[in-house]
Amino acid sequence: MSDHEQQPLPPTPHQSGDALPPVEQHAQQYETVRNAHETELIEDYVELIGDLLRHRGEARAADIASRMSVSQATVSKMIRRLNELGLVTSRPYRSLFLTQEGQQMAETSRARHDIVLHFLRALGVRDTTARIDAEGMEHHVSDETLAIMQRFTEEHQP
């Protein structure tokens, strides 16, 4: 075999896109995302439970399962975790309730979610799309950006 190997090339001079950030900053970006992922699901559950309590008066495991389209077993397991984390109280075969701390988290999540959703709509995104995007984005928007989104929304549809 002669040297037809793939060889590293010199960096492309006409760089499209930005330069690479310094290693520490770059690393921090990924770390932040990983951290968000850890709390994301927890927050989604708590937020949904809060919504169900508010709109329906009760939050049953079966509702959560169908709204999240996961199995009831998955929900049951998750509820145990939320319990251990002190976010919900539950008794077998009864509606769930949020603890003080859980309510706090639900409100915060709900508020973030609404800000992002309203912002997207104000930007001109269709409702269905906005809802989907907001669900994914809400956990990755910093307080700084959130504040800017809120201001934008207020200014663009009073």
Add this chain to the structure above:
Amino acid sequence: MSDHEQQPLPPTPHQSGDALPPVEQHAQQYETVRNAHETELIEDYVELIGDLLRHRGEARAADIASRMSVSQATVSKMIRRLNELGLVTSRPYRSLFLTQEGQQMAETSRARHDIVLHFLRALGVRDTTARIDAEGMEHHVSDETLAIMQRFTEEHQP
């Protein structure tokens, strides 16, 4: 024990926030997010490898590990997966390369990432924050929203 149990309450009449979406739509929101999570990491790796190749001329496992701040073992395992998925070619102790398909994915990811990043900056978000938020948001922004972001950016700083 007398009946001091926590009881479900009637739905709050003064609803803050929106009403609950119909179950199917609600479920689809969460499904979309779950699907995004599955491809997210893969795309991040491929995108980073593309960036390293472009800016540095080569992409070594050690660089990926430090830029993502994960262990080299984790990177090594992931590279095997990327290989199996036909996204990269690798030989031990040599730089990684992207396959045709990998390059395609890297470009798409990079483009999305840039649009989100530039949009955030155009909105007025500070650079460091914008980078962090963009890293988390990019995988959750629909094509529709992406197009709107791009238009916004063009109009707000040419």
Add this chain to the structure above:
DNA sequence: AATAATTGTTAGCCTAGGCTAAACTAATTG
């Protein structure tokens, strides 16, 4: 050339978050 340092791989462990199947409890209805 020998040794040291860097880089990469492998093995084995852990947690989170899915799933199905089976068992149990509560509610509804014949």
Add this chain to the structure above:
DNA sequence: CAATTAGTTTAGCCTAGGCTAACAATTATT
């Protein structure tokens, strides 16, 4: 009130994505 249906839980399995520790290969240094 017995039986069916609906809701919940438990057990056990799987994959992804982290980790550390030990080892192997390459590259750099003396």
